Amino acid sequence: MKDGQWYPGSMAKALETLRQDLKIIDLVIELLDARIPFSSRNPAIAGLLGSKKHILLLHKADRAEEAITERWLSYYRAENYYALPFSIHGKKFLNQFLSFLKTEEANLRPTRIKRPLRMMFVGIPNVGKSTIINFIVKKAVARAANQPGITRGRQWIRITPGLELLDTPGVLWPRIAEDTTLPLAAVGAMPPERIGIDEIVLWLIKLFLEKGREGNLFLRYKDLTPGSAEDLFHQIGLSQGCLISEGKVDPKRTAGIILRDFQNGSLGRFTIEEPPCL
Ligand SMILES: Nc1nc2c(ncn2[C@@H]2O[C@H](COP(=O)(O)OP(=O)(O)OP(=O)(O)O)[C@@H](O)[C@H]2O)c(=O)[nH]1
Ligand SMILES: [Mg+2]
Structure with a gap:
């Protein structure tokens, strides 16, 4: 693009x-x-x-x-x-x-x-x-x-x-490239529909895990137990009552809640991009 x-x-x-x-x-x-x-x-x-x-x-x-x-x-x-x-x-x-x-x-x-x-x-x-x-x-x-x-x-x-x-x-417009669309969508600089809201949120949770910041998620969503990004996503969906059927969470609704929480600061301070090493 x-x-x-x-x-x-x-x-x-x-x-x-x-x-x-x-x-x-x-x-x-x-x-x-x-x-x-x-x-x-x-x-x-x-x-x-x-x-x-x-x-x-x-x-x-x-x-x-x-x-x-x-x-x-x-x-x-x-x-x-x-x-x-x-x-x-x-x-x-x-x-x-x-x-x-x-x-x-x-x-x-x-x-x-x-x-x-x-x-x-x-x-x-x-x-x-x-x-x-x-x-x-x-x-x-x-x-x-x-x-x-x-x-x-x-x-x-x-x-x-x-x-x-x-x-x-x-x-101004941002640089649209493979490595910028997810970050831009995560902070709300581009509509999430362009990528898919659940994809954005799974990526974001993975990043929290990679950077060792999953504590931010544990503070916000009570009773989470440690797990993979998919696992945490599922648990959050359950705890927020985003169910489609017994035990199955609605990915869009779950992602909507998490993304809103990230964008309004409920997930605490989090920097997505770090500078190259000097
Ligand atoms: N946390 C935080 N939010 C801010 C700050 N400044 C602006 N915002 C929020 O960022 C969002 C966008 O702010 P706008 O001022 O509308 O941004 P804009 O650049 O004028 O946006 P466009 O007119 O759509 O291009 C709003 O929800 C603001 O409340 C800030 O210093 N801290
Ligand atoms: Mg404006």
Whole structure:
């Protein structure tokens, strides 16, 4: 399957809007999902940005394992990216982000531009773009309406006297490949029907087992006894009352419950993708 084929018309339109927006933007903040930093990156971003400054924000860090997020940050920084963690849960992330912008403003600013620096968030579907903008508007700033440079009814949100944020994010598509579809579907960045919800969930349980994190499942679903992924899936189906007939569980309903629990955080922090070793 080719990238882009997947979000047909709407993605082409979003890309065109993004190209237009980028003309008036100095700094791009790419949101990645901290649980799947690899799969949530856009494959074409380098070409889109050219020489524009670029920050990677590992978002939903509250759902990821802190130690692995730290390793991802080191990995990106070793590749000369600016990289920070973020979450709307936990005050430290916003403060860290704002003080980073303040400290680095001179480095982020293209030479010769004296007006406030203009930035925007970009990211794949469901990564949290709208949430983060609302959060920043609520927490950090006053809206700077009627600024020159308003495009198609968009507004600039003044974060500091020297920094403005476009109030509409740019929508990107993820790289669709054999190794990215399951991670993307697991975090809800792609509809589960494309793969099959029970397949996604079995894969996820296997990953919990491989990484020695099955304790997360045992905390959530009482009275599980250790076993294979299929075994655990079956036990969870039984305990949740997802029966088709005597002793036989409904795989779709069982998987639906487990996936919902994973996506809403009931299975605790879990990072799906780890960085290559440095
Ligand atoms: N745990 C957690 N969830 C978050 C965070 N930020 C956003 N979310 C959740 O992620 C989901 C998607 O958020 P949106 O802001 O709608 O994402 P989006 O990127 O605007 O999505 P599209 O507009 O569909 O492209 C929502 O359920 C949010 O509540 C965060 O920091 N932590
Ligand atoms: Mg949105």
